[in-house]
Amino acid sequence: MDDELRNELLDAVHGKGAFRHFKDTIRYRGIEDAWQRFRDAALAAIARSWLERNEIAYTEA
Incomplete structure (x- = not known):
């Protein structure tokens, strides 16, 4: 990502x-x-991490 786009997105939020x-x-x-x-x-990735931390089995769709 170029600096111009990065700055534009940061300004937008x-x-x-x-x-x-x-x-x-x-x-x-x-x-x-x-x-x-x-x-x-x-x-x-957030969902997988949470499931693994809580030892909950899951399958990838």
Whole structure:
């Protein structure tokens, strides 16, 4: 990720309406699909970690 994009995204997540600004920015920059893939992978990792810490068996879908 380039510095310009990084700074633009950081600016988008501050202040009132941050979620909307972030979504608008990723759409404008054409990285919405990449963001969704990153988000999905991050959430899956969090879920796996929690399941493992609590010794709960799971299968990958």
